Amino acid sequence: MAGKTLYDKVWDAHLVDEQEDGTVLLYIDRHLVHEVTSPQAFEGLTLAGRKPWRTDSMLAVADHNVPTTSRDEGIEDPVSRLQVETLDTNCEAFGVTEFSMTDHRQGIVHVIGPEQGATLPGMTVVCGDSHTSTHGAFGALAFGIGTSEVEHVMATQTLLQKKSKSMLVSVDGQVGPGVTAKDIVLAIIGEIGTAGGTGYTIEFGGHAIRALSMEGRMTVCNMSIEAGARAGMVAVDETTIDYIKGRPFAPTAEQWEAAAAAWRTLVSDDDAQFDKVVRIDAAGIEPQVSWGTSPEMVTSVGGVVPNPETVDDATRADGMRRALEYMDLKPDTPMTDIGLDRVFIGSCTNSRIEDLRAAAAVIQNRQVADSIKQALVVPGSGLVKRQAEEEGLDKIFTAAGFEWREPGCSMCLAMNADRLEPGERCASTSNRNFEGRQGAGGRTHLVSPAMAAAAAIAGHFVDVRSFV
Amino acid sequence: MKAFTQIKALAAPMHRSNIDTDAIIPKQFLKSIKRSGFGVNLFDAWRYLDEGFPGQDPNSRQPNPEFVLNQARYAGAQVLISGDNFGCGSSREHAVWALDDYGFRSVIAPSFADIFHNNAFKSGLLPIVLPADVCAKLAEDCENTEGYRLDINLQAKTVTTPDGEVHSFDVDEFRRDCLLNGLDDIGLTLQKRNRIENYESTRRTAAPWLFNSQ
Ligand code: SF4
Numbered sequence: 001m002a003g004k005t006l007y008d009k010v011w012d013a014h015l016v017d018e019q020e021d022g023t024v025l026l027y028i029d030r031h032l033v034h035e036v037t038s039p040q041a042f043e044g045l046t047l048a049g050r051k052p053w054r055t056d057s058m059l060a061v062a063d064h065n066v067p068t069t070s071r072d073e074g075i076e077d078p079v080s081r082l083q084v085e086t087l088d089t090n091c092e093a094f095g096v097t098e099f100s101m102t103d104h105r106q107g108i109v110h111v112i113g114p115e116q117g118a119t120l121p122g123m124t125v126v127c128g129d130s131h132t133s134t135h136g137a138f139g140a141l142a143f144g145i146g147t148s149e150v151e152h153v154m155a156t157q158t159l160l161q162k163k164s165k166s167m168l169v170s171v172d173g174q175v176g177p178g179v180t181a182k183d184i185v186l187a188i189i190g191e192i193g194t195a196g197g198t199g200y201t202i203e204f205g206g207h208a209i210r211a212l213s214m215e216g217r218m219t220v221c222n223m224s225i226e227a228g229a230r231a232g233m234v235a236v237d238e239t240t241i242d243y244i245k246g247r248p249f250a251p252t253a254e255q256w257e258a259a260a261a262a263w264r265t266l267v268s269d270d271d272a273q274f275d276k277v278v279r280i281d282a283a284g285i286e287p288q289v290s291w292g293t294s295p296e297m298v299t300s301v302g303g304v305v306p307n308p309e310t311v312d313d314a315t316r317a318d319g320m321r322r323a324l325e326y327m328d329l330k331p332d333t334p335m336t337d338i339g340l341d342r343v344f345i346g347s348c349t350n351s352r353i354e355d356l357r358a359a360a361a362v363i364q365n366r367q368v369a370d371s372i373k374q375a376l377v378v379p380g381s382g383l384v385k386r387q388a389e390e391e392g393l394d395k396i397f398t399a400a401g402f403e404w405r406e407p408g409c410s411m412c413l414a415m416n417a418d419r420l421e422p423g424e425r426c427a428s429t430s431n432r433n434f435e436g437r438q439g440a441g442g443r444t445h446l447v448s449p450a451m452a453a454a455a456a457i458a459g460h461f462v463d464v465r466s467f468v
Numbered sequence: 469m470k471a472f473t474q475i476k477a478l479a480a481p482m483h484r485s486n487i488d489t490d491a492i493i494p495k496q497f498l499k500s501i502k503r504s505g506f507g508v509n510l511f512d513a514w515r516y517l518d519e520g521f522p523g524q525d526p527n528s529r530q531p532n533p534e535f536v537l538n539q540a541r542y543a544g545a546q547v548l549i550s551g552d553n554f555g556c557g558s559s560r561e562h563a564v565w566a567l568d569d570y571g572f573r574s575v576i577a578p579s580f581a582d583i584f585h586n587n588a589f590k591s592g593l594l595p596i597v598l599p600a601d602v603c604a605k606l607a608e609d610c611e612n613t614e615g616y617r618l619d620i621n622l623q624a625k626t627v628t629t630p631d632g633e634v635h636s637f638d639v640d641e642f643r644r645d646c647l648l649n650g651l652d653d654i655g656l657t658l659q660k661r662n663r664i665e666n667y668e669s670t671r672r673t674a675a676p677w678l679f680n681s682q
Contacts, residue, residue, distance in 0.1 A: 016664055017660055019642055023640060023642040025663070027664070036499075056679065065499065079499040079500075083499050083501055120677065120678065128561075132559075145559060146560070146561035147503075148590035152654050160642070162640065194556060195556070198581065198582060228581060249680055255676060294486050319484065413495050434488045436490060436494055437490050440519050
């Protein structure tokens with residue numbers, strides 16, 4: 001019998017029941033909760049007279065609607081305020097641990113889970129949020145669910161699931177200097193497409209992935225949903241285990257050795273069979289910039305805006321035309337000729353300490369270009385913010401003309417006050433360049449933190465490698 | 469859950485790929501803590517010329533005459549024919565609630581994003597996967613034929629066109645059963661309470677660190 005993949009191992013360890021058609025009841029270890037997708041679930045519980053099965057599996061935080069300016073005044077928008085207050089009330093009523101808006105540990109749910117050690121290898125982790133895939137970086141099986149499923153997990157600690165197929169994306173060899181985890185994952189999506197992972201759970205492997213820090217692995221897994229995958233995973237190694245040690249929710253002294261030993265088995269067996277294998281040469285990956293309205297519409301910074309007339313597939317060409325019109329871009333324009341209005345460094349993809357360090361390193365002793373209306377840095381959590389301040393990164397950003405904000409989702413999706421105006425163009429370290437994502441009519445280009453920083457200085461995209 | 473058995477209903481074509489959940493229901497409407505009332509903002513940015521925000525008077529909006537669902541011939545459509553990767557993007561079930569609230573009972577596409585596909589069943593919105601060329605043909609016929617109605621039979625797992633052409637589709641048995649009978653997942657799962665408890669106690673011994681909290 002062939003060996004098991006990492007996905008098989010975690011899946012098998014969580015089977016509670018299996019029906020004839022292959023639908024299984026999967027046990028859920030960790031349930032992260034935020035304000036946008038939970039109110040109707042809590043309400044559903046209440047209406048049915050049900051209680052959460054295991055409140056200690058839950059950790060809640062408000063992130064999407066929170067202001068990134070001072071929190072002292074509360075939330076100005078009454079609709080946003082009500083949603084955040086509803087989370088507070090529900091967590092209190094049901095006894096769920098919540099990091100409230102003024103807690104110094106508050107932040108984006110996918111940043112604080114790992115930061116607190118609430119995300120552990122081998123766990124099943126869910127959240128009513130598609131970027132739950134982030135937590136797969138720890139060798140966990142982590143995926144986003146809808147609100148009805150949030151309610152199902154609250155009430156039963158399980159989910160009804162069917163197993164997906166498995167894909168190995170092996171990024172072989174070494175990336176060049178200035179090429180980051182973000183560039184790797186954008187290049188992968190550019191290669192396999194936004195539906196390339198549909199029906200699959202992806203394991204990211206290969207030397208270039210192994211060489212990444214936990215922050216980098218989280219960036220890669222974060223965007224596996226952008227390739228359509230159910231989840232993204234990275235095998236456990238010493239990098240994983242070192243990251244977890246000493247975090248608040250991590251195993252205590254007497255459990256630690258047993259836990260770490262169990263985690264070390266969370267790798268795909270040598271003879272494991274994947275349903276699909278994609279190999280990518282790391283050395284060929286260059287810093288990436290998206291040009292369209294889907295994350296697969298991406299190219300190297302040295303490239304040009306593609307021309308739909310050269311594409312045979314009519315539906316694809318049509319999609320490209322629509323995207324170019326929305327983005328107000330002409331075919332064959334060099335990416336480095338694209339000027340920007342705003343720069344956003346933040347989101348659950350790229351707002352961790354390593355991301356801020358990378359951006360600060362590019363910015364140091366330079367100034368944001370005059371043509372840039374706003375350059376924002378939004379740390380992923382209160383703890384990231386504090387660490388960055390201890391390292392003096394905030395000073396580097398503000399001296400260059402960046403605004404240094406409080407943690408939250410912010411301009412990643414513009415549910416709070418941070419947004420693009422219609423027609424504005426933004427270099428963003430977030431994960432989605434959909435129409436209107438960062439504000440109605442706004443135009444998003446996805447890049448790495450270092451590339452965003454360089455673009456802020458130059459006023460247009462530049463190859464960060466010519467900066468370093 | 470709302471049951472789905474059979475409908476014979478007007479279809480509308482939106483034959484493009486990667487219709488994402490941000491397009492289906494833009495983020496400003498996700499601030500609602502309710503499950504209903506999303507239909508007026510379905511496809512908001514495409515459907516209206518003015519910018520939408522929560523709490524607006526729907527009569528004050530400027531519909532975009534170019535947008536397909538604003539054409540009189542598609543009023544009352546219950547079936548949407550779309551392109552690849554429908555519902556990609558965020559996990560927001562609000563996208564399904566908006567389609568449902570607007571009046572859609574089924575979406576036909578060559579492929580769906582995983583989370584959207586799961587969510588759809590929970591509100592009795594039937595996602596039907598048909599081959600890309602079939603979807604393209606249905607969309608084309610729909611555009612060329614006023615009053616184009618599709619007959620969708622979940623029991624038989626078929627879509628029948630006005631010309632009598634029958635396309636079969638696949639759906640998980642368990643999901644089909646839940647949908648046909650309007651069964652509540654949570655109630656069903658709670659019938660297995662003992663199994664969940666047994667699993668939990670075994671696991672608690674084997675991997676106690678999974679049960680730590682702060
Ligand atoms: S940062 Fe953006 S992608 Fe991440 S959870 Fe927040 S809104 Fe979603």
